[in-house]
Amino acid sequence: MDCLQNPNPSSAGPYHFGESIDPSMDFDEFSDYFMLDYGVNDHQDSSSLSIVSTEKFMADRSTGSSGGATSRNSNNNMKCRNEGRRNKIEMGHRVAFRTKSELEVMDDGFKWRKYGKKSVKNSPNPRNYYKCSSGGCNVKKRVERDREDSSYVITTYDGVHNHESPCVVYYNQMPTPVDPNNIWTLRASSQSSASS
DNA sequence: CGATTTTGACCCGCGC
DNA sequence: GCGCGGGTCAAAATCG
Numbered sequence: 001m002d003c004l005q006n007p008n009p010s011s012a013g014p015y016h017f018g019e020s021i022d023p024s025m026d027f028d029e030f031s032d033y034f035m036l037d038y039g040v041n042d043h044q045d046s047s048s049l050s051i052v053s054t055e056k057f058m059a060d061r062s063t064g065s066s067g068g069a070t071s072r073n074s075n076n077n078m079k080c081r082n083e084g085r086r087n088k089i090e091m092g093h094r095v096a097f098r099t100k101s102e103l104e105v106m107d108d109g110f111k112w113r114k115y116g117k118k119s120v121k122n123s124p125n126p127r128n129y130y131k132c133s134s135g136g137c138n139v140k141k142r143v144e145r146d147r148e149d150s151s152y153v154i155t156t157y158d159g160v161h162n163h164e165s166p167c168v169v170y171y172n173q174m175p176t177p178v179d180p181n182n183i184w185t186l187r188a189s190s191q192s193s194a195s196s
Numbered sequence: 197c198g199a200t201t202t203t204g205a206c207c208c209g210c211g212c
Numbered sequence: 213g214c215g216c217g218g219g220t221c222a223a224a225a226t227c228g
Contacts, residue, residue: 114201116220129219133200142219 096156098146105143110134110161112141123147137161 105112112130119126127144139159146152 113199115222117201117203118218118220121217127218131220140219 093160094156094158096154098152098154100151101153110139120144120147125150132161134161134163137163 111133113133114128114130116129117126118129123144125145125147127142130141130143132139132141139157139161141158142156144154146154
C-alpha cells in the first residue's frame with residue numbers, strides 16, 4: 001500500500017484523505033460537505049441534506065457529535081432502502097462529500113473494489129459503487145459526478161470501517177500521534193467506543 | 197495467477 | 213400489479 005506516496009499522481013491535488021483532514025490544508029477545493037447519518041432521504045438536492053461548512057464540520061467532530069449536530073432532516077420520511085434489503089450493513093453512518101476534482105476516485109487510504117456501476121436518472125453521469133476490499137469490512141462508497149457541475153464529485157461513504165486505514169496504521173507508528181483531525185481515526189475510535 | 201474491473205442481469209422498494 | 217429507479221451479484225475480461 002503506497003498510499004503515502006501518492007499513488008494517484010494526477011490527483012496530487014489537495015485531497016489526501018489518508019494523510020489528514022486538517023484545517024490548514026488547502027480547502028479551496030472542498031466546496032461543500034454534506035454529512036448525514038442514516039440515509040439520504042430523497043434525492044432532491046442539497047435541501048434534503050445538511051450542508052456543513054468545513055469549519056463547522058471540524059467543530060462538530062471535535063465535540064463528539066459527529067454529524068448529529070447539523071444533520072437534522074426536517075422531513076421524517078427517510079427510509080434507508082438498505083435496511084430492508086438483505087440483512088446487510090447495519091447502517092452505521094453515511095457521510096457524503098462533494099469535492100471539486102477531475103478524478104472521481106480519490107485515494108482516501110483505503111482499498112476499494114468496484115462492484116457496480118449505474119446510470120442515474122437525473123444525471124448524465126454514471127454512479128460507481130465500491131466496497132472496502134478489506135475482509136470483514138463492509139463499508140461501501142458511492143461515487144458520482146455532480147449532475148449540475150461535472151467538475152464536482154460526490155462521494156458517499158456508507159458505514160464505518162472496522163479497521164484502520166493502512167495509512168493510519170502507518171501514522172500510528174510515527175513519533176507524533178495520529179492527527180486528531182483525521183476523519184478515519186476519529187471515526188474508528190468513536191465507533192469502537194460507542195457501538196460495542 | 198490472483199486481484200480487480202466491467203457489465204448485464206437480477207432483485208427490491210416504491211409510486212402509480 | 214406493473215414499471216421505474218436504484219443497488220448488488222457474478223461471470224467474464226482485464227490488469228499487474
